[in-house]
Amino acid sequence: MKKLCLDIVLGSLLVSGFTALVLLIAGAPVLAAFQNIWLGAFASTSKFSQVLSVWVPLTLCSCGLLYTFRANLWNIGIEGQVIMGAIGAMTALRIPGIESPVLILTLAFLASMIGGGAWGLLIGILKTRGGVHEIFGGLGLNFVAQAFILWLIFGPWKRPGIASMSGTELLAHKLWLTTPPGWRVATIGLLIAAAALILTWLLLEKSMLGLKLKAIGKNPKAALLYDISPESYYLTSIIIAGSCAGLAGCLQVTAVYHRLIPSISSGYGYVALLLVMLAGYRVILIPFLALFFAGLNVGAIQLPIVLQLDSALSGVIQGCCVLSALFILGIRQKRRQS
Amino acid sequence: MKKSLSGIALALFVAFALLISPIQSKASDEFIFGLLMVGPANDHGWNQAHFEAGKEIEKHIPGSKMIYIDKVNPADRPGITVPFLVDDLVSKGAKLIIGNSDDMKDGIREAAMLNPDIKFIHISGDDALSPESPANLSNLMGKMEYGQMMAGFAAAMTTKTGKIGYLGPLINDETKRLAAACFLGARYAWTTVLKKDPATLSFKVSWIGFWFNIPGVTADPTQVAKNFFDSGFDVLISGIDTTEALIVADQKKKEGAAVTAIPYDFQGACDPAPDACLGVPYFNWFPGYSHFINSAKNNTWKKEWLWLGPEWTDMNNNMTSSIAFQNGKALADGVAEQLAVFTKGLGDGSISLFSGPLNFQDKSVFLKKGETATDKQIWNLPQLLEGMVGASK
Incomplete structure (x- = not known):
């Protein structure tokens, strides 16, 4: 615990130092930039609820990644799984003849989990049957998913008379997930993310599944001696990861954009990869770090509005965070070895 | 160790406390308006034209102050929506919000319904024509058809290959009518001024998929421009918000090719490559902005759909003319003179290009002989015209 505190303090100092340096190079007033990012994310209920609307998909993707990282799988394909989840949800939402919004939204959530899960399964099959490393399989399938969504938006699902990256026709208002008055985050999204966190903690820390995934992650050959099949657990973990990512895609469609757009994943899959690494693959840190990243994403909008700076600087800050975390993890590992 | 940890923790606490103390905002009676731009504010195109109009407003309307955010699109600002940005601008005191892209239509409409006390101007939409639309939402657009007719005229008078x-x-609908206007200007120059066979004029449209390049999402405008020049087209007219057509034309010109281009949107769009530039049809948003901001400021606001044209007596007067054409360095003197005659004809009504007989691309009749298109017919042009090559849907 003491070591963890020390790591957090050291990490915060490193992040602040790196970020201040970047801001100084960009010619920005450092304290004002930090202050504006903070206020832009947390100064009002509306802003905080916007942060939460980013926190939800980030948390879901991160939860999914914990399963695959536990099995020592690098699920870079998480981005494609978010996209395929969104496509799955949109497919269900376009089914004609269903009047009940509850029924059609339930179908959309199920379809998104199937879409994301199946896309993950494909990466798993490529790895276990074809010997394709999950990084290459995942990256390849990300491109396929991106091309597929573009084809749908510019082709069969385009708005009448318009084919553009503004996306498909807006969903009927009854299909928008409801938000508390004055808030920008869907209640159901918050509940799903919270449930995913609890379930992930239970499954990874308190169940046989978590133990077996850990065994495979540490040493797949040794796991075989205990009759644990690495292949089937690889597939299980990546299906769960894909389903979580698919849910994130569904929420992007039904709660944030209310339509399908080409960049529906918002890059959350890739951000979640950094986030999980930063958390040291610990579920307990995920909600806090997701809040930090979401706050950074939303708060950074103040940089161009107030300080006329490019908000891409928030990406640089995120990069600094991950570098700092990797640096600390590296030091810790070295200390352990010596 | 404990001591140093406590020191670090104290330093972090102080930094945190500084961060959470709110920024003091000055109380003032200024009129703040917010501008949401779909692309970068310095794009030498559509967005810069809006940005500079906002700056002009600050100079000419006492007490007015602009706050803005650029690159408002899901690719550049993942997870950030128009209603959220509107909330933020409103929290900073904005009383009027301008959304400068057709793609913000859904977001602006939603924000207008959520903020009935704030006035909204949506550029290029037509919500205000609908009785059900919110009373605080108006639309503004320039009659760029005239500018594009001039561009088409200059292109046809310059081309040596007829392509x-x-x-x-x-x-x-907007982009189809602008491309069609360009074609009509070119056809007029080709057949009426140069007395050439219309069948020998080739006018091809290639759509990239959005108003500017988004790698991996749109077709790359630089590549599309190169393809045009490599396949014998010697004049390229841009309908997108950025200057790739002009930049590629300049590169080809430096390699020895006799090619030129016409950029779009912004008065200074020729500046990056003046030697290859025939001229630019441009928007001047000052008159429209000024109208709406004054009416919001003076409490005389009413829902309007404004489609503003050029000030024919002094087209390049930025105080009064919403649409204009700026001649470029590559425009031959003789062509500039003929363009002036053509412009005068458009202004006095002696030249009316959206007049019959005109057919659509699928050969169906758009306007019979003697018919002139109404504003509504032009605004909602359903497809390209006969004689144009390119997709209509």
Whole structure:
């Protein structure tokens, strides 16, 4: 615990130092930039609820990644799984003849989990049957998913008379997930993310599944001696990861954009990869770090509005965070070895 | 160790406390308006034209102050929506919000309904024509058809190969009518001024998919422009918000090719490559902005759909003319003179290009002989015209 505190303090100092340096190079007033990012994310209920609307998909993707990282799988394909989840949800939402919004939204959530899960399964099959490393399989399938969504938006699902990256026709208002008055985050999204966190903690820390995934992650050959099949657990973990990512895609469609757009994943899959690494693959840190990243994403909008700076600087800050975390993890590992 | 940890923790606490103390905002009676731009504010195109109009407003309307955010699109600002940005601008005191892209239509409409006390101007939409639309939402657009007719005229008078390319953004009613206007200007120059056979004029439209390049999402406008020039097109007219057509033309010109281009949107769009530039049809948003901001400021606001044209007596007067054409360095003197005559004809009504007989691209009749299109017919042009090559949907 003491070591963890020390790591957090050291990490915060490193992040602040790196970020201040970047801001100084960009010619920005450092304290004002930090202050504006903070206020832009947390100064009002509306802003905080916007942060939460980013926190939800980030948390879901991160939860999914914990399963695959536990099995020592690098699920870079998480981005494609978010996209395929969104496509799955949109497919269900376009089914004609269903009047009940509850029924059609339930179908959309199920379809998104199937879409994301199946896309993950494909990466798993490529790895276990074809010997394709999950990084290459995942990256390849990300491109396929991106091309597929573009084809749908510019082709069969385009708005009448318009084919553009503004996306498909807006969903009927009854299909928008409801938000508390004055808030920008869907209640159901918050509940799903919270449930995913609890379930992930239970499954990874308190169940046989978590133990077996850990065994495979540490040493797949040794796991075989205990009759644990690495292949089937690889597939299980990546299906769960894909389903979580698919849910994130569904929420992007039904709660944030209310339509399908080409960049529906918002890059959350890739951000979640950094986030999980930063958390040291610990579920307990995920909600806090997701809040930090979401706050950074939303708060950074103040940089161009107030300080006329490019908000891409928030990406640089995120990069600094991950570098700092990797640096600390590296030091810790070295200390352990010596 | 404990001591140093406590020191670090104290330092972090102080930094945190500084961060959470709110920024003091000055109380003032200024009129703040917010501008949401779909692309970068310095794009030498559509967004810069809006940005500079906002700056002009600050100079000419006492007490007015602009706050803005650029690159408002899901690719550049993942997870950030128009209603959220509107909330933020409103929290900073904005009383009027301008959304400068057709793509913000859904977001602006939603924000207008959520903020009935704030006035909204949506550029290029037509919500205000609908009685059900919110009373605080108006639309503004310039009659760029005239500017594009001039561009088409200059292109046809310049081309040696008879092949004119049009680098189009995405396909919608607005872009179809602008491409068609360009074609009509070119056809007029080709057949009426140069007395050439219309069949020998080639006018091809290629759509990239959006108003500017988004790697991996749109077709790359630089590549599309290169393809045009490599396949014999010697004049390329841009309908997108950025200057790739002009930049590629300049590169080709430096390699020895006799090619030129016409950029779009912004008065200074020729500046990056003046030697290859025939001129630019441009928007001047000052008159429209000024109208709406004054009416919001003076509490005389009413829901309006404004489609403003050029000030024919002094087209390049930025105080009064919403649409104009700026001649470029590559425009031959003789062509500039003929363009002036053509412009005068458009202004006095002696030249009316959206007049019959005109057919659509699928050969169906758009206007019979003697018919002139109404504003509504032009605004909602359903497809390209006969004689144009390119997709209509």
